[in-house]
Amino acid sequence: MSGNARAAIGFGVVAAALLSIGLGQSWSVSLAVLNLCLISAVMALGVNIQWGYAGLFNVGTMAFAALGGLAAVVVSQPPVHEAVSAGGASLLLAAGAACLTVALISLACRRLPAGALRTIAVVLAALAGYFSIGAFFNPAVEAIEAVDPSSTGYLGGLGLPIVMSWAVGGLFAAGAAWAIGRVALGLRADYFAIATLGISEIVIAVLKNEDWLARGVKNVTGLDRPVPYEIGLQRADWFQDLVHSLHRDTLTGLTETESAALLRELVVGASSIFVKLCYAGLFAAVLLVVLLLSERALRSPWGRMMRAIRDNETAAEALGKDVYRRHMQVFVLGSAVVGVAGAMLVTLDGQFTPTSYIPLRFTFLIWVMVIVGGSGNNLGAVLGGFIVWLSWIEAEPVALWAVATLTAAMPPDDPFRVHLVEAAAHVRPILMGVILLLVMRFTPRGVVPETVGRQRPLSS
Amino acid sequence: MSFLTGTDMYGGYGGGDILRGCAVAVDKGEIVVMVGPNGAGKSTAMKALFGMVRLRQGEVRLAGQAITHLSPQSRVRRGMAFVPQTGNIFTTMTVQENLEMGAFLRRDDISESMERVFGLFPALGEKRRQTAGELSGGQRQQVAIGRALMTQPAVLMLDEPTAGVAPIVMDELFDRILEIRQAGIAVLMVEQNARQALAIADRGFVLVTGENRFTDSGRALLANPEVRRSFLGG
Amino acid sequence: MEVDVVNAMVLLANFVVVPALAYGSQLALGALGITLVYGILRFANFSHGDLMAFGTMVVILLTWQLQAWDIGLGFLPTALLALPLGIAATIAVGLAADRAVFRFYRLRRSAPMVLAIASVGVMFVLNGVVRVVIGPDDRSFSDGARYLINAREFKSLTGLAEGLSIRTSQVLTLALAVIAVAVLFWFLRRTRAGKAMRAYSDNEDLALLSGVEPDRVVLLTWAIAASLAAIAGTLYGLDKSFQPFTYFQLLLPMFAAAIVGGIGQPHGAIAGGFLVAFSEIALTYPYKKFLGYLLPDDMRPVGLVQLLSTDYKLSVSFVILVVVLLWRPTGLFRGRIS
Numbered sequence A: 001m002s003g004n005a006r007a008a009i010g011f012g013v014v015a016a017a018l019l020s021i022g023l024g025q026s027w028s029v030s031l032a033v034l035n036l037c038l039i040s041a042v043m044a045l046g047v048n049i050q051w052g053y054a055g056l057f058n059v060g061t062m063a064f065a066a067l068g069g070l071a072a073v074v075v076s077q078p079p080v081h082e083a084v085s086a087g088g089a090s091l092l093l094a095a096g097a098a099c100l101t102v103a104l105i106s107l108a109c110r111r112l113p114a115g116a117l118r119t120i121a122v123v124l125a126a127l128a129g130y131f132s133i134g135a136f137f138n139p140a141v142e143a144i145e146a147v148d149p150s151s152t153g154y155l156g157g158l159g160l161p162i163v164m165s166w167a168v169g170g171l172f173a174a175g176a177a178w179a180i181g182r183v184a185l186g187l188r189a190d191y192f193a194i195a196t197l198g199i200s201e202i203v204i205a206v207l208k209n210e211d212w213l214a215r216g217v218k219n220v221t222g223l224d225r226p227v228p229y230e231i232g233l234q235r236a237d238w239f240q241d242l243v244h245s246l247h248r249d250t251l252t253g254l255t256e257t258e259s260a261a262l263l264r265e266l267v268v269g270a271s272s273i274f275v276k277l278c279y280a281g282l283f284a285a286v287l288l289v290v291l292l293l294s295e296r297a298l299r300s301p302w303g304r305m306m307r308a309i310r311d312n313e314t315a316a317e318a319l320g321k322d323v324y325r326r327h328m329q330v331f332v333l334g335s336a337v338v339g340v341a342g343a344m345l346v347t348l349d350g351q352f353t354p355t356s357y358i359p360l361r362f363t364f365l366i367w368v369m370v371i372v373g374g375s376g377n378n379l380g381a382v383l384g385g386f387i388v389w390l391s392w393i394e395a396e397p398v399a400l401w402a403v404a405t406l407t408a409a410m411p412p413d414d415p416f417r418v419h420l421v422e423a424a425a426h427v428r429p430i431l432m433g434v435i436l437l438l439v440m441r442f443t444p445r446g447v448v449p450e451t452v453g454r455q456r457p458l459s460s
Numbered sequence B: 001m002s003f004l005t006g007t008d009m010y011g012g013y014g015g016g017d018i019l020r021g022c023a024v025a026v027d028k029g030e031i032v033v034m035v036g037p038n039g040a041g042k043s044t045a046m047k048a049l050f051g052m053v054r055l056r057q058g059e060v061r062l063a064g065q066a067i068t069h070l071s072p073q074s075r076v077r078r079g080m081a082f083v084p085q086t087g088n089i090f091t092t093m094t095v096q097e098n099l100e101m102g103a104f105l106r107r108d109d110i111s112e113s114m115e116r117v118f119g120l121f122p123a124l125g126e127k128r129r130q131t132a133g134e135l136s137g138g139q140r141q142q143v144a145i146g147r148a149l150m151t152q153p154a155v156l157m158l159d160e161p162t163a164g165v166a167p168i169v170m171d172e173l174f175d176r177i178l179e180i181r182q183a184g185i186a187v188l189m190v191e192q193n194a195r196q197a198l199a200i201a202d203r204g205f206v207l208v209t210g211e212n213r214f215t216d217s218g219r220a221l222l223a224n225p226e227v228r229r230s231f232l233g234g
Numbered sequence C: 001m002e003v004d005v006v007n008a009m010v011l012l013a014n015f016v017v018v019p020a021l022a023y024g025s026q027l028a029l030g031a032l033g034i035t036l037v038y039g040i041l042r043f044a045n046f047s048h049g050d051l052m053a054f055g056t057m058v059v060i061l062l063t064w065q066l067q068a069w070d071i072g073l074g075f076l077p078t079a080l081l082a083l084p085l086g087i088a089a090t091i092a093v094g095l096a097a098d099r100a101v102f103r104f105y106r107l108r109r110s111a112p113m114v115l116a117i118a119s120v121g122v123m124f125v126l127n128g129v130v131r132v133v134i135g136p137d138d139r140s141f142s143d144g145a146r147y148l149i150n151a152r153e154f155k156s157l158t159g160l161a162e163g164l165s166i167r168t169s170q171v172l173t174l175a176l177a178v179i180a181v182a183v184l185f186w187f188l189r190r191t192r193a194g195k196a197m198r199a200y201s202d203n204e205d206l207a208l209l210s211g212v213e214p215d216r217v218v219l220l221t222w223a224i225a226a227s228l229a230a231i232a233g234t235l236y237g238l239d240k241s242f243q244p245f246t247y248f249q250l251l252l253p254m255f256a257a258a259i260v261g262g263i264g265q266p267h268g269a270i271a272g273g274f275l276v277a278f279s280e281i282a283l284t285y286p287y288k289k290f291l292g293y294l295l296p297d298d299m300r301p302v303g304l305v306q307l308l309s310t311d312y313k314l315s316v317s318f319v320i321l322v323v324v325l326l327w328r329p330t331g332l333f334r335g336r337i338s
Helices: A003-024 A029-055 A061-075 A081-111 A117-146 A164-184 A189-209 A232-237 A239-244 A257-301 A300-311 A313-318 A323-349 A359-373 A378-406 A415-442 B042-050 B072-077 B095-102 B109-120 B120-125 B137-149 B167-182 B194-200 B217-222 B225-231 C003-041 C048-068 C079-107 C112-134 C151-158 C167-188 C192-202 C204-209 C213-240 C243-248 C251-260 C267-284 C288-294 C310-327
Strands: B002-013 B021-026 B031-035 B055-062 B079-084 B155-159 B186-190 B203-208 B211-216 C145-148
Touching: A003 A029, A003 A378, A029 A257, A029 A300, A029 A359, A029 A378, A061 A164, A061 A323, A061 A359, A061 A378, A081 A117, A117 B137, A117 B155, A164 A189, A164 A323, A164 C310, A189 C251, A189 C310, A232 A239, A232 A257, A239 A257, A239 B031, A257 A300, A257 A323, A257 A378, A300 A313, A300 C288, A313 A323, A313 C213, A359 A378, A359 A415, A359 C079, A359 C112, A378 A415, A378 B072, A378 C079, A415 C079, B021 B042, B021 B055, B021 B186, B021 B203, B031 B042, B031 B167, B031 B194, B042 B055, B042 B120, B042 B155, B042 B186, B072 B079, B072 C204, B079 B137, B095 B137, B095 C192, B109 B120, B109 B137, B109 B167, B120 B137, B120 C288, B137 B155, B137 B167, B167 B186, B167 B194, B194 B217, B203 B217, B203 C079, B211 B217, B211 C288, B217 B225, B217 C204, B225 C251, C003 C048, C003 C167, C003 C192, C003 C213, C003 C288, C048 C079, C048 C112, C048 C192, C048 C243, C048 C251, C079 C112, C079 C213, C112 C243, C145 C167, C167 C192, C167 C213, C167 C267, C192 C204, C204 C213, C243 C251, C251 C267, C251 C310, C267 C310
Parallel strands: B021 B211, B031 B186, B031 B203, B079 B155, B155 B186
Antiparallel strands: B002 B021, B002 B055, B203 B211
16 A cells, blocks of 8 residues: 555544544544644654654653743743843843853863863863852842742743744754754764753753743743634624524524523534634644645755665765764754644643643653654654544543443442542553554554655664 | 585575585594685685575585584584684683683583683683783684684684784794694684685685685695686785 | 861761762662663663562552551561562563563664664553552652661760761662672673673674573573662662652663663663762752851851752753763773673
8 A cells, every 4th residue: 555545544544533523522622632633743743854854863852842832931921020120130141151151161172282271171160150150140030039929930921922932932942952962962872862861851840940931830821822712702793693604593493592592602612613723723734834844855855865864874974974964953953843833732721831741741652653653754743643642632531431331330439440540541651652562563664654765764 | 525514505695696606625633724815705605604694505514414504503512613703702701701601502511621722822821810802913813712612613613813913923823723623623714814824724725706716735726826826916 | 176077077978978879779770770781682771760660569569468467577668578579570571571572673683773762662551550550649668667877866876966867778778789789790700691691792693603592691681680670669669759750760860870881881880870879969969057067157158059959950960971971982881791
């Protein structure tokens, strides 16, 4: 079967699943799943650029998603003027001191001959930097976090439309990827994986603990929205008219009061669906743009070179390809795409909660998507994003249903039954692990295999 | 029929055949050398005898029994020993541990064999507690040969034992190989230093593109003007 | 003044040295398992943290059962009685994972990266199993005497202002770690099977030529790595607490320890474990009181003198990892298992 046919069948299955959720549960739930599918697909595209194109095993996806989320806060939240005036200046000075320290250290490394003198100079610069940064930074943080800590206590943002944060999120992630890549890309593949895993944990630790930045574990809620609010829609005349015209048949023949009550109910339901549709439209647009760009890049000479490096790094290096630079490019690009998706996710949630970033969900799950979909194939990554998110989200209800069926004969307060009901949620990782292992074993090229390359990343 | 024979061997590493009907034979107490230009299939022929290269056609016999389809490990059990050209010692283990690993399959007392190896290579006896990776190139080759001898083999196969060692060390190594022959072991060697190797060889095979071109005693091959011109540099 | 110096040293011992010795032993035992699997099976095993969690879970369940039966070890934790069965269960799981997953790729001689990704799949499954069986929350299972010496006893015994408390779990950790490491090194250096493992790790082809059975080596490797994982996990759980997620997070310091020491090198993993543990604790300890004892009154620090907030202790292992790798790519001790 050709790759396109398999992709068509795959997307058909996903569509059928979404339809049956819509018909069986509700359209609102179905659309909510769809929206997360779309975001997951963008993230999977980002990882596919790194792993599928170039064979980079980046296990730090979570950090880039979180940095994208941070961008949503920084771009869209109104600035907290009091906090900015209390600590902004010192914070800038601290940043200046940090830059100066880095400059001094790199100067020492470049200008001084290797030896004790250089080591001493670097250590002295680092120490001086540590204390001078602290002298500005610590009071600034204290001042900022003291400003109305129960509702703000952070710098706030720029008060711009949140859609702009999607681009900014990409930039944040790209910048971080550049800095991380400078350090980690020189390492061998497996050490690189460990290093990125570590750095992603550190980024999350920063987001959890630096309250001045985005309130840390106190979370930032009530973020701006790129789409209308349900309440606003429900009050808008045009929307009420729209719903009325859609349900003309059911509404006619009822009494005035009955019809008004039913209409109100229908409008509330429709407003939630309308909002989700708006999100779906925006996300789908982003997904399409990223997909088209990725596809063009993959088929360009640049993409060909990336695959050449992936398939035989030594040979590519011998041919004069700068492997480090190419790896840096894909690392930055792929991370930027993940950052965009991260910003979209926080936009959809309307809140930024650093504790929600766990590696299982934001790193390894995305990996499963790419491998299930087909490493190196963009359409495959998108399909993998859809399939895996659907299974992830539906695993819990299915497990709960299974537990309920199996234990139907037991009394409801039977400890074993209670335990099983509690445990049902944790079936998810088992399912994901089994899917990953089965796909790797039996269809190592994924649901939609790579078409342009020769080699199979997982079966070689 | 010789003790170890490979007849009419065809095969390679997938792709095309490297061996094209080549035949090799060695008897106990005899040194046989395979020489020939680069890519002639000398090492491949040796690996085929040892079961590390699959034969498409042909047969390998040891002491009259066909062993063509046995794994290298079972050939070790039957008295064959092989010293690869590279990666032929355990670099992180001591000299003594390397020799112990050579005798891994033996359940009897190995101390006598070990003393014999130390008798053959006295330098190893002095450095028995040193890590093998720290030794000089010539001593590493001694460890490699010593490790192979620990199995008490009937056939010792050496793939370019003098590659990358100094000339004086090479002469020394060839002297030791002559001593090994004295013990009644069949020695089969692939050598880049064809002249010196043929000088100690009882018999020699000249291989070209996977086929036997000349087969004769070592002395006769050295005297053969055509062999001299084409393969020994005049 | 002299008393102050003694007080400062006791303070440091109490908050830095003793905890770091215990934590370092736990990391070292975990890193040993990682380094053995890397050296012999030749891949980075991401499921090691969750293997530890699994072993600890079995020990906890057994401990609870023993506690319910009123069987204990007096001042020692009951978990010690449960440990052998926990080790056995962990070995069984490790071997099952190898048979079901890793063997397939090993026989095909797949790239190490493929095996590493497969280990991510195993990690998922183990992680889920642990959560399904025992739940994601904190579980306590330590009993017996909590302290060998507590701070108050120490103060009244010595008359010092500072107390030194040594928990039973800390001494136990150190003792078990010493025993486990001694047995491991004796095994690797002195026994036939141990030498076969080292030879296989050093030069796989030559080991095969020497008659080493690869299946036996693989079996032994999993048995040892899983035993060490169960021991390390149980000790960590006794010393701190058991929560599945923290075991996943131990992956970074353990890998840092293994890599920094020179991956594939057991003594490197031990050195790396203590290096990471001491750096982590020493950098996140507030030195205010310590300096207060040593410095004259007018020079006493105002702030906490904490070099790094405890929230960032993970970054210590990361920085050590990167710095050592950039400075010395093979780690502190070179080569394979020796």
